[in-house]
Amino acid sequence: xxxxxxxxxxxxxxxxxxxxxxxxxxxxxxxxxxxxxxxxxxxxxxxxxxxxxxxxxxxxxxxxxxxxxxxxxxxxxxxxxxxxxxxxxxxxxxxxxxxxxxxxxxxxxxxxxxxxxxxxxxxxxxxxxxxxxxxxxxxxxxxxxxxxxxxxxxxxxxxxxxxxxxxxxxxxxxxxxxxxxxxxxxxxxxxxxxxxxxxxxxxxxxxxxxxxxxxxxxxxxxxxxxxxxxxxxxxxxxxxxxxxxxxxxxxxxxxxxxxxxxxxxxxxxxxxxxxxxxxxxxxxxxxxxxxxxxxxxxxxxxxxxxxxxxxxxxxxxxxxxxxxxxxxxxxxxxxxxxxxxxxxxxxxxxxxxxxxxxxxxxxxxxxxxxxxxxxxxxxxxxxxxxxxxxxxxxxxxxxxxxxxxxxxxxxxxxxxxxxxxxxxxxxxxxxxxxxxxxxxxxxxxxxxxxxxxxxxxxxxxx
Amino acid sequence: xxxxxxxxxxxxxxxxxxxxxxxxxxxxxxxxxxxxxxxxxxxxxxxxxxxxxxxxxxxxxxxxxxxxxxxxxxxxxxxxxxxxxxxxxxxxxxxxxxxxxxxxxxxxxxxxxxxxxxxxxxxxxxxxxxxxxxxxxxxxxxxxxxxxxxxxxxxxxxxxxxxxxxxxxxxxxxxxxxxxxxxxxxxxxxxxxxxxxxxxxxxxxxxxxxxxxxxxxxxxxxxxxxxxxxxxxxxxxxxxxxxxxxxxxxxxxxxxxxxxxxxxxxxxxxxxxxxxxxxxxxxxxxxxxxxxxxxxxxxxxxxxxxxxxxxxxxxxxxxxxxxxxxxxxxxxxxxxxxxxxxxxxxxxxxxxxxxxxxxxxxxxxxxxxxxxxxxxxxxxxxxxxxxxxxxxxxxxxxxxxxxxxxxxxxxxxxxxxxxxxxxxxxxxxxxxxxxxxxxxxxxxxxxxxxxxxxxxxxxxxx
Ligand SMILES: Cc1cc2nc3c(=O)[nH]c(=O)nc-3n(C[C@H](O)[C@H](O)[C@H](O)COP(=O)(O)O)c2cc1C
Ligand SMILES: Cc1cc2nc3c(=O)[nH]c(=O)nc-3n(C[C@H](O)[C@H](O)[C@H](O)COP(=O)(O)O)c2cc1C
Numbered sequence: 001x002x003x004x005x006x007x008x009x010x011x012x013x014x015x016x017x018x019x020x021x022x023x024x025x026x027x028x029x030x031x032x033x034x035x036x037x038x039x040x041x042x043x044x045x046x047x048x049x050x051x052x053x054x055x056x057x058x059x060x061x062x063x064x065x066x067x068x069x070x071x072x073x074x075x076x077x078x079x080x081x082x083x084x085x086x087x088x089x090x091x092x093x094x095x096x097x098x099x100x101x102x103x104x105x106x107x108x109x110x111x112x113x114x115x116x117x118x119x120x121x122x123x124x125x126x127x128x129x130x131x132x133x134x135x136x137x138x139x140x141x142x143x144x145x146x147x148x149x150x151x152x153x154x155x156x157x158x159x160x161x162x163x164x165x166x167x168x169x170x171x172x173x174x175x176x177x178x179x180x181x182x183x184x185x186x187x188x189x190x191x192x193x194x195x196x197x198x199x200x201x202x203x204x205x206x207x208x209x210x211x212x213x214x215x216x217x218x219x220x221x222x223x224x225x226x227x228x229x230x231x232x233x234x235x236x237x238x239x240x241x242x243x244x245x246x247x248x249x250x251x252x253x254x255x256x257x258x259x260x261x262x263x264x265x266x267x268x269x270x271x272x273x274x275x276x277x278x279x280x281x282x283x284x285x286x287x288x289x290x291x292x293x294x295x296x297x298x299x300x301x302x303x304x305x306x307x308x309x310x311x312x313x314x315x316x317x318x319x320x321x322x323x324x325x326x327x328x329x330x331x332x333x334x335x336x337x338x339x340x341x342x343x344x345x346x347x348x349x350x351x352x353x354x355x356x357x358x359x360x361x362x363x364x365x366x367x368x369x370x371x372x373x374x375x376x377x378x379x380x381x382x383x384x385x386x387x388x389x390x391x392x393x394x395x396x397x398x399x400x401x402x403x404x405x406x407x408x409x410x411x412x413x414x415x416x417x418x419x420x421x422x423x424x425x426x427x428x429x430x431x432x433x434x435x436x437x438x439x440x441x442x443x444x445x446x447x448x449x450x451x452x453x454x455x456x457x458x459x460x461x462x
Numbered sequence: 463x464x465x466x467x468x469x470x471x472x473x474x475x476x477x478x479x480x481x482x483x484x485x486x487x488x489x490x491x492x493x494x495x496x497x498x499x500x501x502x503x504x505x506x507x508x509x510x511x512x513x514x515x516x517x518x519x520x521x522x523x524x525x526x527x528x529x530x531x532x533x534x535x536x537x538x539x540x541x542x543x544x545x546x547x548x549x550x551x552x553x554x555x556x557x558x559x560x561x562x563x564x565x566x567x568x569x570x571x572x573x574x575x576x577x578x579x580x581x582x583x584x585x586x587x588x589x590x591x592x593x594x595x596x597x598x599x600x601x602x603x604x605x606x607x608x609x610x611x612x613x614x615x616x617x618x619x620x621x622x623x624x625x626x627x628x629x630x631x632x633x634x635x636x637x638x639x640x641x642x643x644x645x646x647x648x649x650x651x652x653x654x655x656x657x658x659x660x661x662x663x664x665x666x667x668x669x670x671x672x673x674x675x676x677x678x679x680x681x682x683x684x685x686x687x688x689x690x691x692x693x694x695x696x697x698x699x700x701x702x703x704x705x706x707x708x709x710x711x712x713x714x715x716x717x718x719x720x721x722x723x724x725x726x727x728x729x730x731x732x733x734x735x736x737x738x739x740x741x742x743x744x745x746x747x748x749x750x751x752x753x754x755x756x757x758x759x760x761x762x763x764x765x766x767x768x769x770x771x772x773x774x775x776x777x778x779x780x781x782x783x784x785x786x787x788x789x790x791x792x793x794x795x796x797x798x799x800x801x802x803x804x805x806x807x808x809x810x811x812x813x814x815x816x817x818x819x820x821x822x823x824x825x826x827x828x829x830x831x832x833x834x835x836x837x838x839x840x841x842x843x844x845x846x847x848x849x850x851x852x853x854x855x856x857x858x859x860x861x862x863x864x865x866x867x868x869x870x871x872x873x874x875x876x877x878x879x880x881x882x883x884x885x886x887x888x889x890x891x892x893x894x895x896x897x898x899x900x901x902x903x904x905x906x907x908x909x910x911x912x913x914x915x916x917x918x919x920x921x922x923x924x
Contacts, residue, residue, distance in 0.1 A: 069650035077671055080575050086549045089549060114542050171539070209501065209539055
C-alpha cells in the first residue's frame with residue numbers, strides 16, 4: 001500500500017449535549033433548543049449529520065452517572081452514550097463516534113464488548129473516551145461506600161484498557177474462513193483466550209466478537225492530573241482537555257508527548273483536542289456582543305454557587321458566609337475532581353478571595369479565544385494550530401444556530417486553506433485521525449516474520 | 463381515555479440471530495445467508511423491517527457472554543444486544559425491541575440505564591429479556607472463579623429487577639416543567655432517590671434519565687426451572703420458553719399464571735411466547751420435504767456431540783466410549799443449564815441409552831408442529847393459540863426465505879381471521895402487547911387518591 005501523505009490538517013469533533021452543560025445551565029432557555037434535546041435522538045441525529053456534512057472527524061459524547069437536583073439539564077436527563085452512538089452509527093456513514101465511559105464502574109468484558117459492537121455496527125468508527133469518574137457520589141450507585149482514591153482509579157483505568165485491548169484481539173483478522181466447501185466457519189487457531197489475571201480483574205476471554213475494519217476502537221482520555229496525563233500518554237490516541245491559551249496548549253502537548261515517548265510510543269500518534277466554545281458574528285464586535293448576550297442569558301449567581309460544590313463532592317456552599325474568606329474545603333475533593341478543586345483553592349488563596357468573589361469570578365464572562373467574524377475565527381484557529389497548541393478542536397454544539405454558522409462560514413475558509421478536508425479520504429475513525437491500523441497481537445505478519453528473520457541473521461552475524 | 467377492547471390476538475416476535483443457532487450450527491452453509499450475518503447490522507435492519515411490515519409485536523435478541531471453539535456461529539461472533547437494538551430503534555418506527563441481558567454479570571444502575579436509554583431512543587418500544595446465564599464458564603469473564611449457584615442466581619435476578627424498576631421511576635412523568643418563563647427546568651420534588659440496600663446491591667440513585675412513553679421497559683423472562691418460573695410469575699410481562707405440545711403449553715401457562723396470581727398479579731398480564739421453527743411449503747408434503755432438507759444440511763454427529771457438553775458446563779464428551787451407557791455427569795450441571803441437563807439424563811436413564819444413542823436422538827429430525835402449507839401452518843397456530851398453549855410465537859428467523867414466506871403467506875391468513883393486527887394501533891411495545899401503563903410509584907394519582915379515600919371511608923364504616 002502506498003499512501004500519498006496528506007498535509008497535516010486540523011481535526012474536528014462535535015460535542016453533542018442537547019441542552020447546556022456546566023457553567024451554561026440556562027442554555028435551554030434558548031427557544032431554538034427543544035427542552036428535551038438531551039434525550040431526543042432526532043436532535044442528535046440532526047447535528048451529527050450536520051457535522052458529517054462538514055467532514056468532522058467525530059462526534060463526542062460526554063457522560064456521568066450521578067446527579068443531584070443541582071446538576072445541569074443535560075446531566076439530569078441524558079441518553080447512555082453507547083446506545084446513543086449506535087443509533088447515530090446507522091444514521092451517518094463516515095463520522096467517528098466517540099463515547100465516554102468510566103473504568104471505575106464498568107467491567108471490562110461488558111464495556112469492551114459494547115465498544116466492539118459499536119465498532120462493527122459503524123464499520124470502524126468507534127472511539128472510547130476513558131474517564132475514571134470525578135463525582136465521588138457515583139460510588140453510591142454501584143454498591144460502594146466510597147469512590148476509589150486517585151491512585152486506585154488510575155491503576156484500575158490502566159488495567160481496564162489493557163484488558164479491553166486484549167479482548168479486542170480475541171479473533172485474528174482472518175479467523176473466519178466461512179468456507180462453504182470445506183464447511184469450516186472458524187479457524188480455532190485464530191481464536192485466543194486472554195487469561196488476564198491482574199490486580200482488579202480476572203478475565204479469561206475470548207471476547208465473542210470479531211475485530212472491525214479499524215482493528216480496534218480508538219482510545220481517548222480525559223483527566224488532567226499527573227496520573228491522568230500518564231494514562232493518556234501511555235494509551236490514548238486522543239486527549240480531551242481544556243486549553244485556555246496557546247502557551248498552556250504548547251506546554252500540555254509537550255508534556256503529553258514526552259510521556260508518550262517515555263513509554264516508547266510515537267508521540268505524533270497522540271492527538272490533543274481541547275473543548276472549544278466558538279462564536280461567529282458578522283463582525284468581531286457582533287460576535288463579542290453575541291457572546292455577551294449568551295453569557296447574560298445563562299448566568300446566575302445561585303446556580304454557580306451550587307455548581308461550585310461539584311469538584312468538592314457536591315459540597316453545599318449555601319450555608320457559608322459569602323463574605324468570609326473562601327473556606328477550607330480541599331479535603332472534600334480527595335476522591336472527586338481534585339485537580340479542579342486544587343486550582344480553585346489555589347486561586348482563592350493567591351488573591352485572598354471571599355466565597356462571593358470566587359463565585360462571581362466563575363460566573364463572570366470568560367471570553368473564548370474563538371469569537372469573531374468567520375475570518376477572525378478561522379485565523380485564530382489556524383494560529384493556535386500552527387503554534388502547536390492543539391491538533392484539533394472539540395466544538396461544543398450548545399448553540400445550534402452558532403454551530404450552523406461555524407459549519408457554513410468558518411469550515412469553508414479552513415477547507416480553502418487546506419487545513420480541513422473537503423472529502424473524507426478513509427472510512428474509519430482511525431483513518432480520519434491518521435492513526436495506524438493496530439495489528440492483532442497474535443498475528444504473525446509477513447513483516448514480523450521478516451523482522452524475525454533479520455534479527456536471526458543479525459544474531460548469526462555476531 | 464376510553465379504549466375499544468381489541469379481540470384477543472396472537473402476539474408475534476422475530477428472533478434475529480443472523481447465522482444458525484444451537485442444533486442448527488451449519489445453517490450458514492445456506493447460500494442465502496451472509497457468512498457474517500450475525501454481526502452485519504444491515505441484515506438485522508432488513509429483517510426487523512420485514513417483521514415490522516408484517517406488524518409483528520417485537521424483535522427478540524438472545525445473548526451469551528461465553529464461547530468455546532465449539533459454540534454455534536452466532537454465539538462465536540455476535541453484536542451486543544442493546545447497541546444492536548438501538549441501531550434498530552432508529553431504523554424502524556413501531557416494532558418492539560426486546561434484548562436479552564443477564565442479571566448475573568451486570569450492575570443494575572448500568573443496565574437499567576441502558577434499557578431506559580433504548581426506551582427513549584425508540585420512544586417506548588424497549589423490552590428486557592431477563593436471564594441469569596446458563597454457561598458456568600461465563601464467571602471467568604467477570605473476575606469470578608465460579609458461576610453463582612441456582613438460588614443465588616435467582617435471588618440476585620429478583621433484586622436486580624426490583625432495583626431496575628425502582629430506578630426507572632426516578633423521575634415522575636411530569637418532573638420537567640421546562641418552563642421558559644419561570645426558568646424552572648426540573649421540579650425537584652418529582653426526582654426520587656431509591657436508597658436501595660439489599661443482599662446484592664446498594665443503589666442510592668436517582669437514575670439520570672426520564673421515563674419513556676410506555677413508562678418502563680417491558681420485562682421478559684427465560685429460564686424454566688422452578689426458580690425461573692417463580693421469577694417469571696412474579697415480574698415478567700412475557701415469558702420466552704419452548705412448548706413441544708399443546709398439553710405442555712397448557713400446563714406451562716397454568717403453572718406460570720398461578721404463580722402470578724399467587725403474588726397478587728393479574729395473570730392475563732403475563733404473556734407466553736415460545737420459540738417456533740416455522741416451515742411453509744406449497745403443500746404439506748412440500749413443507750415436510752423442505753424441513754427434511756434443512757435438517758440434512760445442518761445435521762452433524764460431531765457437532766451434536768460437542769454441543770451436548772454445553773448444559774454440563776461445556777463438558778467434553780469426545781473421550782467417552784460412545785457405546786457405553788450415558789455417563790454419570792449430572793453434577794457437572796450444578797451451576798449451568800441444570801434444567802436441560804436433568805431432562806437429558808432422565809431420558810437417557812429411562813430408555814437405557816448409550817452416549818451414541820443420546821447424540822443420535824438429539825441429532826435426529828424433531829419435526830416442528832408448524833410445518834405445512836400456509837393454510838396448515840395458520841390452522842395449527844390458531845388451534846394451539848385457541849387451546850391456550852401460548853399467547854404468541856417467537857419465530858426464529860434462521861431461514862430468510864422461509865421467514866419471507868411466513869410473512870407473505872401465513873400472516874395474511876391470520877389477519878383475515880382477525881387473529882393478527884393489520885395495522886399497529888399503539889406506538890409502544892406495552893400497547894402492542896395489551897399491557898397496562900405502569901404508574902410511577904411516587905406519583906399520587908387521582909385514582910390512587912380516590913382509592914385511599916375509599917379505603918379510608920371503608921375503614922370508617924367498620
Ligand atoms: C476535559 C475533560 C473532560 C472530562 N469529561 C468527563 C466526562 O465526560 N465524564 C466523566 O465522568 N468524567 C470526565 N472527566 C473527568 C475525569 O474522568 C476525571 O475523573 C476528573 O477529571 C478527575 O481526574 P483528574 O484530576 O485526573 O482530571 C473529564 C475531565 C476533563 C479534564
Ligand atoms: C427459552 C429459553 C431461552 C433462553 N435464552 C437465553 C439467552 O438468550 N441467554 C442466556 O444467557 N440464557 C438464556 N436462557 C437461559 C437462562 O438464563 C437460564 O440460565 C438457564 O435456562 C438455566 O436456568 P433454568 O434452569 O431456570 O432454565 C434461556 C432459557 C430458556 C428456557
